[in-house]
Amino acid sequence: MSEEHRETGTGWPEPAEPERPAGPASEPDPRPDAPDPDELSPLAPAGPVEQEDVPPPAEEPGAVAEEPGAAEEPSPAEAKPVSRRLTSAGAMIAVLLALLGFTLVVQLKTTSTDPTLAATREEDLVRISSDLDSRERRLRQDIEALEDSQRQLRSGEQGRQAALEEATRRADELGILAGTLPAVGPGLSVRFDGPDGPDGAISAARILDAVQELRGAGAEAMQIAGSDGTAVRVIASTYFVDGPTGGLVVDGRRLNGPYTILVIGDPATLRTALNIPGGVVASVEEAGGNVTPEDSEAVEVSQLHAPIKLEHARPVS
Structure with a gap:
């Protein structure tokens, strides 16, 4: 030890801790600061505790190892609403088809053959059809005449004269229908x-x-x-x-x-x-x-x- 250490009192080596004497387990620890044996838990193991080997969880049969990033498949609980929606749509389609069939049946019964026309002779039916065609032609001619009159009324300078002629024609027709002409x-x-x-x-x-x-x-x-x-x-x-x-x-x-x-x-x-x-x-x-x-x-x-x-x-x- 140097003189400096002696004068300053530094650099003294620290005393070593006394080692626990090795003796029988039943003998008390001779150290003055040793813990009381009664304070030690009798259940504490004497040696170091080793962790039990826990086996890894066994994989279920038929399970497939998931790959990283793979999408999770929906569970049965999540698939139930889809099934219910599909079932409701099928039921609605079935109801609509039934209503369509009922409507077609009613229409066919409503438009069934008239017994009066069924008992009519073919010659009479031909005459009736010809009369209807004739009336249709006359009505189409009337429509064309009215459209021509409308165009003439809308034309600039001839509008006034066309309006007068149209009024005269209508007065003549009404006079014939009323019996005054x-x-x-x-x-x-x-x-x-x-x-x-x-x-x-x-x-x-x-x-x-x-x-x-x-x-x-x-x-x-x-x-x-x-x-x-x-x-x-x-x-x-x-x-x-x-x-x-x-x-x-x-x-x-x-x-x-x-x-x-x-x-x-x-x-x-x-x-x-x-x-x-x-x-x-x-x-x-x-x-x-x-x-x-x-x-x-x-x-x-x-x-x-x-x-x-x-x-x-x-x-x-």
């Missing part, structure tokens, strides 16, 4: 022969049926005349009554048979309407009467109806 054109002359009266072949009801059939076939103007030449213009308000002593009373005027109806319209269509099975001609012939239609290229309906004075009706502006 005479008319001429192709049509039929229909003669009714037979006993008249309520129980006869030529009654007011059968004459009214004939007028309605002709109107339905496109008649544009009509008048009825008796054997003495007395004529009455037939319009929408015309009525027919059996006379108390025979004959007919038409709009308050008495007519005696045989009767002749002059009608303007397409002759073929008007004739078909009268000869339809179970129609006017058939009913009159069954009652012992006779109906004779004759075509004419120029039927003149000259009898006029007095204008009706309106007291309550006003045009809507």
